[in-house]
Amino acid sequence: MTSELLERALVEEATKKSGLIWVRAASADDAGSPAVPARALWHVWHEGAAYVVGDGPGEQPLPGLADGGDAVVTVRSKDKGGRIVSWPARVAELTPGTPEWEGAVAELKGKRLNALDGEAMPERWRRECRVLRLEPRGGTVPLPSDSQAAPPPPSPAVTRRPIPAALPRLLRRKRR
Template structure:
């Protein structure tokens, strides 16, 4: 079953722009990525980039990658991965950055993203390092955590008189 699970892991990572990374301490976070050269490749930890702190994403560390189903959104497959940090301006780094910059949405400095990533961010490869878990091997619970506290609030209802003020017609006599 290993070849089928490996193919499922690759296909799920290719089709989804988001994977969940679970660090050694159990902390989880969704991160955008690209599937490049047989591994999940991601960039982060710089200004205007996704935070990678708290997940144990150090060079040589082991983490768990969870991929979801593109159509249903539920957990589809999980696999252990070994983290490799690519050295800026190396050949592997350039190849990975070429893939990443094509998928990076809303970059303010799209033409200078590689230079900024070389200076301020980390580019990581998460290479499969063990057997993928599918179906019954996945946890049965939702593994959800309460959202962090925030000062943000939901919208308040519009004042009752607002529609009359906005849509009234002027009558001239």
């Protein structure tokens, strides 16, 4: 009983303090490689679970996370960036307009950085996004032993132009 409480406290404290969690949908057997790699997501810890918002224009993608499904959440240290704990989660999609949705969105809104629409953001989330609750179930799972590195997902983002030819010389001159 004591170890369960300690694991729950570790999950809660680590997830609260981390600004970023790595989430992947659990595969059917969870023994082989996952179909969808883990994705870094910003979140908020509220009422015993991690909440994320996404799958809408200008928001983070939530690939493979389905209502009623399972996920594995890996929490990193905010200071050092190393892995602290991994925990299994039950995914639940919140229905817009419910008290639980309103409470989660109020918390998420306070943590959302660089939103273009400011006060209209919750209404946009209601129309175009999904708000998911990642509720811990059980204890912790062993941390992955490999690097978990994956190629970056395709993106329309590109470098606008090559760096100027003189830049390396200018940088070398500054060091002297």
